[in-house]
Amino acid sequence: MKSRNWRILPRRAAGALGLLTIALQLAADDQSLVRFLNGSSLHGEMASLSLKEGLEWRHPDAVGPLNIPYRSLGSIRFNPEQTWQGGRTTQCRFRFVNGDEIYGKIVGMDQHFIELETWFGGGLRARRENVRNITFLQNGYRILYEGPNAMNEWVRGKSPNDWTYRDGVLCANSRGVIGRDLGLQNSCSLAFDLHWEQDFYLTIIMHTKTLDRHDYRQGAYLFSLRPQSISFQRIQPGSGTVMLGTASLEHLNDRKRARFDFRTHREKSQFAVLVDDKPLATWKDARGFVGEGGGVAFSLWGSNRSTKLALSRMLVTEWDGLNEPEFENSDQELTNGLLLVNQDRPMGKVRGIQDDFLKFHLRDRFDVDIPLERIRQIHLRSSPETPLDRSEREIRVSMYGGGRLSFELNTWTDALIKGVSPTFGRLNFNPETIRQLDLNLHRHPLQGKSLQNSSGDLWPIDTDTGQ
Numbered sequence: 045m046k047s048r049n050w051r052i053l054p055r056r057a058a059g060a061l062g063l064l065t066i067a068l069q070l071a072a073d074d075q076s077l078v079r080f081l082n083g084s085s086l087h088g089e090m091a092s093l094s095l096k097e098g099l100e101w102r103h104p105d106a107v108g109p110l111n112i113p114y115r116s117l118g119s120i121r122f123n124p125e126q127t128w129q130g131g132r133t134t135q136c137r138f139r140f141v142n143g144d145e146i147y148g149k150i151v152g153m154d155q156h157f158i159e160l161e162t163w164f165g166g167g168l169r170a171r172r173e174n175v176r177n178i179t180f181l182q183n184g185y186r187i188l189y190e191g192p193n194a195m196n197e198w199v200r201g202k203s204p205n206d207w208t209y210r211d212g213v214l215c216a217n218s219r220g221v222i223g224r225d226l227g228l229q230n231s232c233s234l235a236f237d238l239h240w241e242q243d244f245y246l247t248i249i250m251h252t253k254t255l256d257r258h259d260y261r262q263g264a265y266l267f268s269l270r271p272q273s274i275s276f277q278r279i280q281p282g283s284g285t286v287m288l289g290t291a292s293l294e295h296l297n298d299r300k301r302a303r304f305d306f307r308t309h310r311e312k313s314q315f316a317v318l319v320d321d322k323p324l325a326t327w328k329d330a331r332g333f334v335g336e337g338g339g340v341a342f343s344l345w346g347s348n349r350s351t352k353l354a355l356s357r358m359l360v361t362e363w364d365g366l367n368e369p370e371f372e373n374s375d376q377e378l379t380n381g382l383l384l385v386n387q388d389r390p391m392g393k394v395r396g397i398q399d400d401f402l403k404f405h406l407r408d409r410f411d412v413d414i415p416l417e418r419i420r421q422i423h424l425r426s427s428p429e430t431p432l433d434r435s436e437r438e439i440r441v442s443m444y445g446g447g448r449l450s451f452e453l454n455t456w457t458d459a460l461i462k463g464v465s466p467t468f469g470r471l472n473f474n475p476e477t478i479r480q481l482d483l484n485l486h487r488h489p490l491q492g493k494s495l496q497n498s499s500g501d502l503w504p505i506d507t508d509t510g511q
Contacts (some may be wrong), residue, residue, distance in 0.1 A: 059061075081117070081118045088102050118480060122445050122475075137447075154395075157169055157172060166325060175423055190444065205219075230362070231309045231363040234307070243351065244344065254337070260281070262336045307363045309364075310333045384419060402414045
């Protein structure tokens with residue numbers, strides 16, 4: 045018997061060729077999801093993946109595993125029930141010149157290499173020239189929430205509400221409120237990807253007790269977000285809101301997506317907004333911190349049915365209240381910068397780390413030893429970013445608890461991932477640490493797709509057996 049040749053085709057081509065389109069309806073929040081470059085998607089579970097053999101995918105309605113060509117794959121989102129296992133041993137965030145970002149503990153550094161310990165890959169070693177900066181997290185790294193994972197995690201407003209959940213995405217296309225108690229106490233970093241179509245007006249209320257509506261009888265903080273600007277207000281019980289600051293988003297005029305990060309710190313009454321991981325604005329409440337609750341509520345205003353919002357990749361962590369500076373580019377490639385906990389920014393050359401001290405040559409004059417506990421950030425590279433040439437084999441994984449890593453894939457099975465990283469060399473680690481996988485980075489997905497997913501899995505299938 046001849047084997048079937050399964051081939052992914054564009055939807056409009058499927059109708060022209062008279063192919064069979066199968067709509068697979070699943071209650072699939074507990075399943076993985078593969079998205080194809082043509083916009084289609086399919087629930088199930090991954091068995092294996094390689095560049096040569098493609099993706100082997102298990103589906104409950106298929107007789108056997110489906111073999112899908114590698115060139116058709118866009119991304120794979122894995123079972124959302126897995127949680128971060130890093131614990132408070134994580135002390136640093138490492139950012140690399142190729143855009144990678146991982147969390148771990150620094151073990152040592154000399155003039156050529158940095159050694160670190162990670163929860164997902166054990167001990168790793170990177171050349172210093174590949175590291176952009178190292179940020180020391182004073183209070184460790186605590187995850188408050190990662191998702192979204194299901195609709196029942198959220199409280200919906202009692203008024204007409206169009207917030208829905210599907211495959212790791214909260215969507216809204218008209219007026220409505222949705223909220224969740226995140227257990228916010230002393231500090232918070234609320235980060236998420238936002239996709240939009242047309243103009244919108246979204247408010248984010250933080251440190252609130254009321255999750256299903258706007259409540260001006262309690263202290264909280266309100267961020268008002270439009271494609272052109274952000275405003276920040278204090279909700280003052282009995283007297284409405286008080287404006288504390290605004291910031292422009294003109295650089296997003298031609299954009300339809302961005303990553304936002306809203307930060308609050310009770311003890312310092314400090315607030316900050318980052319867009320695409322870059323600082324946008326900081327504010328301080330001179331009255332002191334007034335937030336009374338531990339929840340967050342999102343509210344979409346207006347009734348324009350063409351407006352569509354999608355929130356995804358939400359990560360809520362604690363924040364130490366310290367802002368990260370932008371170091372200016374230097375003509376001297378080997379000049380490094382430090383940010384100390386007292387906000388001083390000495391420039392010089394990092395010699396290495398030994399016995400919990402950073403050996404630093406200050407301004408080409410003399411050597412000093414600085415305790416690591418006094419350092420907020422080590423900035424190693426100031427050269428401007430350049431476009432990356434992606435190879436066919438390169439993939440990017442996003443880990444549970446934040447962080448991302450790019451490498452050339454060798455094989456991926458249920459038990460082990462093998463690959464080669466330009467930063468770390470050969471890699472071997474457990475696939476259960478991965479939340480999402482992005483493939484074919486050298487290609488561009490089809491443009492103009494709606495933010496809302498289709499109601500089911502539409503997968504055009506070529507059933508021609510061939511020769």
